[in-house]
Amino acid sequence: MAALTINEAAETTGWSARMLRYIEREGLIEPSRSAAGYRLYGPEELQRLRTLRELLAEHELSLGDVGFALRMSRDGDLRGAVEAWLAAEPKRPEGVAASDWLRFEQQKHERLLAGASKAA
Amino acid sequence: MAALTINEAAETTGWSARMLRYIEREGLIEPSRSAAGYRLYGPEELQRLRTLRELLAEHELSLGDVGFALRMSRDGDLRGAVEAWLAAEPKRPEGVAASDWLRFEQQKHERLLAGASKAA
DNA sequence: AAAACCTTGACACAACCTTGGTAAGGTTGG
């Protein structure tokens, strides 16, 4: 037999049929369809469903998280924007008192912020 | 003046003070503290707060999404696992009927799946 | 020392996410 229908796939993967549909709507795993519209899960999809389970369990992720990762992997624009934001993370060196660091950063960035509006 | 307190920061960034605390708990932006424990937002934090707003608005993200991206950027293990899962995405070539493709994939992966348990 | 801040913690609530169920109807196999 070639591919499993949704309930069979559910049984071998540990997901419920309901969740298989949900996962599909999230864009994570989209099985092919029979002529009549039945979902058909091939070996590859089944494997991905199993590894998806492990991934979520081992790293405490949600389907939404993986969906977001997928979105980033497809939308380079998004990925770039997110990474740019993360890259700007201020890493304050250890052993420097917060207040001192603050003044240091202050001076370092004073010029850049010259135009920033200081609303009351 | 060096750094802004939470309400001042809220006003210049467009967030509410409440959200600033929430963002901090999410690990996204953690301001330094005064001796008495007051949050102190320096220019860098203020800038990040503003760009965070843009990021969310322009790409329809949630704070949780950015939090997850941050987590991935810090935990290479996690990042690797997610990317590995995404990389295995089955990209079926266009112009090939689903059923044919299915049989093709079937044979292609038969060996790999030899050991997969086929629960009833 | 009083006004005007800040802190954490709690209660609240709408909107959404995750899951399950159920109903009305098409498909398939014996």
Add this chain to the structure above:
DNA sequence: CCAACCTTACCAAGGTTGTGTCAAGGTTTT
């Protein structure tokens, strides 16, 4: 042709997110 499956579309309960507000108490400023 009938039982056993599949499909979509809804309703719903319980958890999470995003946000406000209020209380009890410390801090800063005048």
